[in-house]
Amino acid sequence: MILPGIGEAGQRAIAAAHVAVVGCGALGCGVLDQLARAGVGTLTVIDRDVIEWSNLQRQTLFDQADAEAGTPKAIASAKRIASINSNIRVVPLVSDLTPENAEALLWHAATPTVLLDGTDNLHTRYLLNDIAVKQGIPLVYGGVIARRGMQMTIRPGSTPCLRCVFPEPGDNAELETCETAGVLGAAVGIVTSLQAAAVIDLLVGWQPDRPATLTEFDLETGRFRTIGLSALAAPEQRAGCICCGQQRYEFLSGLRSRGTVTLCGRGAFQIPARESRIDLGVLAGNVARVAPVRANEFFVRITPRNGVELTVFADARAVIRGVANEGEARALYDRFVGA
Ligand SMILES: [Zn+2]
Numbered sequence: 242m243i244l245p246g247i248g249e250a251g252q253r254a255i256a257a258a259h260v261a262v263v264g265c266g267a268l269g270c271g272v273l274d275q276l277a278r279a280g281v282g283t284l285t286v287i288d289r290d291v292i293e294w295s296n297l298q299r300q301t302l303f304d305q306a307d308a309e310a311g312t313p314k315a316i317a318s319a320k321r322i323a324s325i326n327s328n329i330r331v332v333p334l335v336s337d338l339t340p341e342n343a344e345a346l347l348w349h350a351a352t353p354t355v356l357l358d359g360t361d362n363l364h365t366r367y368l369l370n371d372i373a374v375k376q377g378i379p380l381v382y383g384g385v386i387a388r389r390g391m392q393m394t395i396r397p398g399s400t401p402c403l404r405c406v407f408p409e410p411g412d413n414a415e416l417e418t419c420e421t422a423g424v425l426g427a428a429v430g431i432v433t434s435l436q437a438a439a440v441i442d443l444l445v446g447w448q449p450d451r452p453a454t455l456t457e458f459d460l461e462t463g464r465f466r467t468i469g470l471s472a473l474a475a476p477e478q479r480a481g482c483i484c485c486g487q488q489r490y491e492f493l494s495g496l497r498s499r500g501t502v503t504l505c506g507r508g509a510f511q512i513p514a515r516e517s518r519i520d521l522g523v524l525a526g527n528v529a530r531v532a533p534v535r536a537n538e539f540f541v542r543i544t545p546r547n548g549v550e551l552t553v554f555a556d557a558r559a560v561i562r563g564v565a566n567e568g569e570a571r572a573l574y575d576r577f578v579g580a
Pocket residue numbers: 401402403404405406479482483484485486
């Protein structure tokens with residue numbers, strides 16, 4: 242409250258806000274920690290995955306007990322946030338954000354004041370961009386890989402959107418090699434601080450007319466720079482953007498479908514959710530006759546052979562680890578869960 246630009250009115254605005262955080266990996270963890278401590282009144286956490294040992298190096302809301310239990314990230318982060326600041330409301334949603342469910346999930350707790358991109362996959366990022374532009378809600382984007390990171394804030398109507406800057410997912414090269422390049426935890430910390438600062442600026446209305454910029458850095462060379470995006474914000478430039486210029490929401494409409502997704506990290510594949518839910522208890526019972534299985538209220542984990550693991554959620558979504566390709570992942574899914 243002492244800081245210029247925040248004060249009592251700003252702190253009240255922060256408490257009244259609802260920030261929807263999509264992805265609770267490295268970026269989501271760091272931002273959620275800061276937003277919880279800043280007193281953001283309502284936090285929605287949407288994440289589809291469970292905690293693994295290798296996450297602990299950079300995913301700061303989780304601990305060894307979480308990795309041991311394989312707890313869903315949304316659930317573990319909600320518990321941790323409640324222990325940081327019990328005055329705020331946290332809504333954990335263990336789910337994959339898809340064109341079909343995105344608006345229902347993001348609006349589940351309340352209309353979001355700000356959308357926060359903590360994801361590691363391109364389709365979800367472009368889906369979020371479509372929703373932000375369509376609904377006129379600010380989106381705080383961040384990305385990190387190896388020792389490099391970037392951050393950009395999208396204020397629909399006044400700054401360029403993600404597709405103005407990177408028209409196609411493939412143009413956003415910093416995201417493509419997460420698995421092979423690794424991520425330095427310290428680089429994550431820089432991006433999440435930039436993202437958290439951007440969220441708070443939006444919530445308190447600090448410098449609303451600041452020109453659009455993209456900040457990027459590389460800790461290998463020590464270079465930090467802020468690129469002005471004002472040229473892209475010009476009306477004649479924006480008119481050429483499929484998303485914010487022409488209002489064609491290709492990712493939200495499902496036109497750009499993704500099918501099976503390769504997850505970031507250690508050769509994992511995801512089979513998307515289905516229309517109908519499955520009974521995890523029945524599945525665990527069936528599978529137990531043919532393969533080692535572990536079950537809890539959130540998922541059934543099947544270990545068909547050493548090093549291969551199939552985690553099935555109630556919405557029939559599954560994450561398969563330890564297989565060589567998409568076909569093998571799909572085959573295992575069909576074998577244990579059914580086509
Ligand atoms: Zn645009």
